[in-house]
Each structure stands twice: as C-alpha cells, then as structure tokens.
Amino acid sequence: MSYSKFTSNKMKIQLKIIGYLIYHAEFSEKELEISGPITAGKLLSMINIKKQLPRIILRNGKGIGSREELEDGDRIVISPLFSGG
Amino acid sequence: MKGWTGGILRINLSSKTSKKETFNKEFAKKWVGGRGFAIKILWDELKPGVEPLGPQNKLIVALGPIAGIPAPNTGKTVVAAKSPLTGGYGDGNLGSRVTDNLRKAGYDLLIVEGKADTPVYTSIEDDKVEFLPAQEIWGKGSYETMDWLYGKHGRGAGILTIGQAGENKVLFSIIRSMKGRAGGRPGMGAVMGSKNLKAIVVKGTKKIPVAEPEAIKELGIGDLRKVKEIDKKTGWSRQGTTGILAWCNEVAALPVRNMRKTSHEDAWNIDGERLDAARVATYGCPNCTMRCGITILDKEGHKVEMDYENIGMLGSNLEIFDLAQVGSLNYLCDEYGLDTISSGAVLAFYADAIDQGAIEGDFTFGDAEKAKDLLRMIAYREGIGDLLAQGTMRMAEKIGKGSDAYAMHVKGLEISAYNCKFIPGMALAFATSSIGAHHKESWIITYEINETARGSYGKEKVEKVIELQRIRGGLFEFIVSCRFPWIELGWDLDNYAIYFNTITGLDWGLNDFWKVSDRIYALIRAFWAREFPDWDRARDYPPRIWFDPSNADREGIIAGRVLEYDKYDQMLDHYYQLRAWDKRGIPKKQTMEELGLSEEAQELEDYVKLE
Numbered sequence: 001m002s003y004s005k006f007t008s009n010k011m012k013i014q015l016k017i018i019g020y021l022i023y024h025a026e027f028s029e030k031e032l033e034i035s036g037p038i039t040a041g042k043l044l045s046m047i048n049i050k051k052q053l054p055r056i057i058l059r060n061g062k063g064i065g066s067r068e069e070l071e072d073g074d075r076i077v078i079s080p081l082f083s084g085g
Numbered sequence: 086m087k088g089w090t091g092g093i094l095r096i097n098l099s100s101k102t103s104k105k106e107t108f109n110k111e112f113a114k115k116w117v118g119g120r121g122f123a124i125k126i127l128w129d130e131l132k133p134g135v136e137p138l139g140p141q142n143k144l145i146v147a148l149g150p151i152a153g154i155p156a157p158n159t160g161k162t163v164v165a166a167k168s169p170l171t172g173g174y175g176d177g178n179l180g181s182r183v184t185d186n187l188r189k190a191g192y193d194l195l196i197v198e199g200k201a202d203t204p205v206y207t208s209i210e211d212d213k214v215e216f217l218p219a220q221e222i223w224g225k226g227s228y229e230t231m232d233w234l235y236g237k238h239g240r241g242a243g244i245l246t247i248g249q250a251g252e253n254k255v256l257f258s259i260i261r262s263m264k265g266r267a268g269g270r271p272g273m274g275a276v277m278g279s280k281n282l283k284a285i286v287v288k289g290t291k292k293i294p295v296a297e298p299e300a301i302k303e304l305g306i307g308d309l310r311k312v313k314e315i316d317k318k319t320g321w322s323r324q325g326t327t328g329i330l331a332w333c334n335e336v337a338a339l340p341v342r343n344m345r346k347t348s349h350e351d352a353w354n355i356d357g358e359r360l361d362a363a364r365v366a367t368y369g370c371p372n373c374t375m376r377c378g379i380t381i382l383d384k385e386g387h388k389v390e391m392d393y394e395n396i397g398m399l400g401s402n403l404e405i406f407d408l409a410q411v412g413s414l415n416y417l418c419d420e421y422g423l424d425t426i427s428s429g430a431v432l433a434f435y436a437d438a439i440d441q442g443a444i445e446g447d448f449t450f451g452d453a454e455k456a457k458d459l460l461r462m463i464a465y466r467e468g469i470g471d472l473l474a475q476g477t478m479r480m481a482e483k484i485g486k487g488s489d490a491y492a493m494h495v496k497g498l499e500i501s502a503y504n505c506k507f508i509p510g511m512a513l514a515f516a517t518s519s520i521g522a523h524h525k526e527s528w529i530i531t532y533e534i535n536e537t538a539r540g541s542y543g544k545e546k547v548e549k550v551i552e553l554q555r556i557r558g559g560l561f562e563f564i565v566s567c568r569f570p571w572i573e574l575g576w577d578l579d580n581y582a583i584y585f586n587t588i589t590g591l592d593w594g595l596n597d598f599w600k601v602s603d604r605i606y607a608l609i610r611a612f613w614a615r616e617f618p619d620w621d622r623a624r625d626y627p628p629r630i631w632f633d634p635s636n637a638d639r640e641g642i643i644a645g646r647v648l649e650y651d652k653y654d655q656m657l658d659h660y661y662q663l664r665a666w667d668k669r670g671i672p673k674k675q676t677m678e679e680l681g682l683s684e685e686a687q688e689l690e691d692y693v694k695l696e
Contacts, residue, residue: 016331016335018331018332018357019321019324019331019332019357020323020324022358023323053319054575056531056534056535058335061335061336061337061641061642061643062539063534077332077335079331079332079335080319080321081531081575
C-alpha cells in the first residue's frame with residue numbers, strides 16, 4: 001500500500017495489527033511508506049480502523065494517543081482495547 | 086423468594102444420604118451467590134487445618150441469581166473447596182449445563198461431604214438423588230466419561246466430571262464439563278477424586294423463581310442478540326482470547342521459557358490469526374452468543390478447544406511454537422483433567438530446574454513429545470510425574486538449591502500467561518488474587534501498558550487493581566456470569582444491575598455490589614489467615630526472579646528492567662490501606678465489623694490477633 005500521492009515527506013512505518021482488527025484492516029503486518037506529517041489517528045483511518053473500534057496504539061512498545069505524530073522508522077502496533085482471559 | 090431458589094442440597098458420600106435445606110433472603114442479600122456462598126459455607130463448616138484431600142473437606146457447587154437465566158453469558162457454575170494445592174480458599178468457574186439444571190432442580194447451592202467407599206457418581210433429578218456406581222468410568226478420561234454419562238442421562242444433562250488426574254489427586258487437577266470447559270484450578274478435581282466422586286449429573290425441570298419473568302425474558306434474549314451483533318461487528322470471536330498473544334509478544338509480556346524471556350520471534354506461529362486459520366469448529370458455554378471455544382485438530386487429530394492462557398503456558402512458555410503440538414498438550418490436559426495453566430508452569434519449571442542443574446532429567450524446552458509423556462506421568466503419578474503432580478511450590482521445596490526463586494506461583498497457585506517481570510500493577514494483581522496467582526480477578530495489563538507509565542508503582546494502579554477485583558473477582562463471581570461481554574465487547578456494567586434487579590425485585594446499584602465484593606474479599610482473606618496464623622505480607626509477593634536484575638531482558642523495550650522491592654512494597658502498603666487491612670495483609674477488626682463480619686472477626690481472633 002502506498003500513500004505517496006498525498007504529500008512529498010516520505011517516511012517508513014512498520015505497522016503491526018493485532019487481534020480482530022486485522023479483519024478490518026485486511027492485513028496483519030507490513031511496512032508502509034507514507035507521507036508525513038501524519039498522526040496515529042490519521043494512519044488508522046487510512047487503513048480502515050474506524051474510530052468507534054476501541055483500540056490501543058503502541059509506538060515502539062509504549063502507549064500513545066491518536067493525536068501523536070508519527071516519525072520515520074516507528075514501529076506502530078494497533079490492538080483491540082478489550083482482550084485476554 | 087424471587088431471584089433465588091432458596092434451596093441447598095447437601096449430600097454425604099460416606100452415608101450416601103442427601104438432605105434439602107434452605108437459605109433465607111438475609112443470607113441471599115449478604116452473599117448473593119457463587120463465590121459469596123462458597124466462602125461463607127467453607128468458613129462456617131470447615132474446621133481450620135482440615136485435610137484438603139480428606140473426607141472432612143467439602144466441595145461446593147454454587148450458583149447466583151443471574152446464573153442460568155437467558156441473558157448474556159449466564160452459563161457459568163462456581164466450584165469451590167479448601168485447596169489441596171494452596172492450603173487456602175480455592176475456587177473456579179466453568180461453563181456448564183449444571184448451571185441451569187441445578188437451579189431448575191431447585192438449588193442454588195450443592196454441598197458435597199464425606200467420601201464414598203467405592204467410586205460413585207451422583208445423579209440429581211429434581212428432588213431425586215442417587216449414588217450410582219462409577220466402576221465403568223473410573224480410570225477413564227473426561228471425554229469418554231462424558232460420552233458414557235450422556236448415553237445414560239441424555240445430552241441435556243448437566244455434568245461435572247474429573248479425569249484420571251483428579252482420581253489420582255494431582256494437586257492442580259480441575260473439574261470438566263461440556264467436553265471443552267474446565268474450572269477449579271487450585272485442585273478442585275483432586276477434592277472430587279479424594280471423595281471417590283467421578284461425576285455429578287444434574288437434571289432439573291422446575292422454574293427458576295424470578296421477580297419479573299416476562300421482563301427478563303424480553304430483556305435477556307434481546308441483549309443476547311445485541312451482544313452477538315457487537316461481536317459480529319468487531320470480529321472479536323474470530324480470535325477470541327488468543328488475540329492478546331501477539332500483543333503480549335509486542336509489549337514484552339509473553340511467558341517464554343518459564344517466564345525468563347518476555348517475547349519470541351516464533352510466537353506468530355501460535356497466535357490468534359494462525360488459530361483462526363486452523364479452526365475446524367467453534368464451541369461455547371450455555372447462553373453465549375460470543376463463543377470463544379476455537380477448536381482445531383491437534384497433532385494426533387483430536388478436536389481440541391484452545392484459548393490464550395493454554396497457548397501461552399503450553400506453547401510459548403515451553404518454547405513450543407507448533408500450534409498442533411500445543412493443541413496436543415491442551416487435549417491431554419483436558420482428557421486427564423489437568424489445569425492447563427499450572428501444567429504449563431510445572432513443565433517449564435521442571436525444564437528450567439534441569440537447565441539450572443538443580444535436578445537431573447532429560448526434558449528440555451521445545452520438546453513437545455516428552456511434554457506429552459510427562460503429562461501422562463503427572464496424571465498417573467508415575468515416576469517423576471509424582472513430583473510434578475504436586476505443583477511448583479512443593480517441587481521447589483523438594484528440589485531445593487534456590488529453585489524457589491523461579492517457581493512461578495503465588496501462594497502455591499501457578500501464575501497464568503502474563504510475564505510481569507516489568508509490569509508492577511499486574512504483578513500486584515497476581516499477588517493479591519484471592520486464590521493465588523490468577524488473572525481472572527484483576528486483569529489490569531492493557532490499562533497499565535496503555536494508560537500509565539509502565540515503570541510506575543503509583544496509587545492509580547493500586548486503585549485499578551481493587552476496582553477490577555470488585556468487578557471481576559466480586560460481581561461476576563457472585564452473580565455468577567461470564568465477564569467477557571463486558572471486558573471484550575464493552576457491554577455496560579449497568580446492564581448487570583438491571584438484570585439483577587429484574588430477577589430479584591431488589592433495587593441495587595453498582596455500589597451495593599462493591600460492598601458485597603469487599604465482604605467476600607475480607608472473608609476469603611480471613612479464611613487464609615485462619616489456616617495460616619503466621620500470615621504476613623510475604624505471601625502477597627510475586628516470585629523473586631521478577632525482582633532479579635540478572636533476569637532482566639538483555640534487549641528489547643524493557644531491557645535491563647525488573648521489579649523493585651521497595652517500590653513494590655509501598656504499592657502493597659497502599660493496597661492494604663485502601664482495603665483497610667493491616668500491614669500483614671489481614672483485615673482489621675473494624676473493617677470486618679463494617680462489612681457485617683463481626684462474628685467472623687471474633688472467630689478469627691481465636692487464631693490471629695486482629696488490629
């Protein structure tokens with residue numbers, strides 16, 4: 001998936017989707033080359049994970065909000081909020 | 086009495102007699118049901134120091150006002166006894182047709198006493214109780230036993246049974262139902278086995294008394310549909326509980342190699358996506374529209390239901406990353422009636438102890454075939470299996486050589502599949518769980534990782550642990566209902582107050598439930614203290630290795646980090662303060678009195694001085 005048509009500031013994001021959200025995004029892991037600046041929330045909407053779906057966003061292992069801007073080389077993990085036994 | 090049958094069935098296996106007793110509304114409102122009924126009966130009726138595997142221990146089957154009523158996920162049954170694994174209060178819940186059948190037979194509580202002289206099973210059909218010979222099924226696994234019982238009593242019967250592990254009194258043997266369900270981690274299966282009781286079969290035909298029958302029918306069935314719609318919309322049951330595995334691997338919380346490691350590059354082989362792809366069937370509990378029993382074929386071709394805890398403990402924790410092989414281990418645990426979590430912990434501890442040179446043996450991490458052999462040896466207590474059958478705490482006592490540091494249990498109950506070497510709040514949750522280390526009561530890990538600083542030991546984490554204990558270890562365990570609609574799909578907690586009030590005719594809010602939760606937690610803790618009068622806060626600590634800098638991850642997001650004693654201790658202090666317990670972790674006299682436990686406090690003072 002490439003979003004290079006939007007702007008010119010290209011960056012690479014490692015994206016991992018977890019749990020049932022993979023059936024919304026229709027993939028579970030890939031490297032995206034996208035144009036920045038971009039927030040985590042915007043990235044989610046680009047991959048069809050709607051705001052109504054409770055989710056956790058991790059950047060390099062730490063929780064972040066959807067308004068945070070992503071940086072080149074980030075590993076972003078998106079998982080459902082509710083899970084576990 | 087609306088909402089409760091008011092019936093207690095007391096059966097004595099020594100004399101093969103049964104007696105119907107009743108409880109009144111005051112008792113019902115004070116303890117509500119499930120775990121509340123169980124701890125009150127065990128507190129009142131067990132003499133301290135009673136041998137858990139002797140005829141004096143009692144097995145409790147307890148239901149609550151919501152149990153068995155058609156509404157979201159009400160198919161659960163609580164089983165409880167003094168635990169042979171921990172020596173303290175033990176219980177568990179499992180999906181079962183016993184839930185509705187026992188209530189329809191007229192009982193919210195079943196108390197099993199004594200010991201049969203030869204193997205029996207008991208059949209309860211409304212007012213008729215029979216003690217039937219079990220020679221034909223004694224020695225059989227749980228699958229064959231259930232088929233045999235279904236053949237005799239029909240598919241609609243509720244069945245609780247044990248496998249060979251319960252018969253042979255493996256200390257972490259569980260009770261099985263509906264082929265795929267299991268509960269009672271702290272050795273409830275062994276308690277049944279010690280009584281020569283192979284199974285309990287229940288059929289009921291009466292109506293459960295409900296204050297507003299038409300209203301609850303409309304509401305409950307409508308809400309079952311709504312839960313189903315939410316599940317369908319989100320896709321939760323595609324992976325069920327196993328969706329969390331990949332997340333644990335990402336955040337360095339996965340149990341790997343007896344919890345020495347927190348992630349593994351091969352973990353994707355056993356994650357929820359792979360499980361969904363391997364699915365051949367799906368099963369669920371009664372009254373459930375978000376079924377989580379994802380079924381695959383194991384290496385030998387058996388159908389087996391998998392969930393996260395099983396895969397985490399029998400898979401990554403043993404460094405076995407072949408899903409079908411993990412399925413085989415899961416199947417064998419189910420067949421023998423072994424707890425999957427403790428089995429995974431015990432095997433990992435054994436492999437680790439061999440690695441450390443503390444014991445000789447030929448089992449290594451990653452060896453699925455040897456793990457299968459060992460599970461059989463545990464179930465039959467053959468050879469080294471006799472040692473492993475006693476759980477990690479006793480194994481460490483016998484092995485010695487400092488192995489207790491990496492025996493992954495709290496109070497004797499093995500830690501479930503979250504590696505908390507650097508997750509302080511979840512470590513506290515395990516350490517203060519009322520039956521020993523179990524995730525069912527206060528599962529704060531996603532809150533902790535997502536919404537707090539991971540390395541903090543702040544009060545907000547302690548408050549969250551208690552909040553979740555009130556909900557998960559309290560509310561869902563005493564109204565007796567599955568917590569999954571709430572935790573997995575965000576189904577509002579207020580719905581449970583509405584169900585409760587419609588069923589009982591009472592007018593309770595959530596705060597009324599929390600008072601019951603606190604009462605139950607205080608009495609469970611009092612039970613432990615009565616059994617162990619030298620009780621102190623050391624029992625509310627997780628294993629030493631989580632504090633050991635030499636055990637820190639060498640790379641990754643928590644490299645170099647482990648728990649810190651001083652900060653954990655402060656956290657524990659705060660936990661006790663919020664619960665109004667003393668610094669040993671025992672409820673204060675005034676706390677017990679305020680919770681309506683004056684008589685119990687007086688009794689406890691015969692054993693322990695109360696503040």
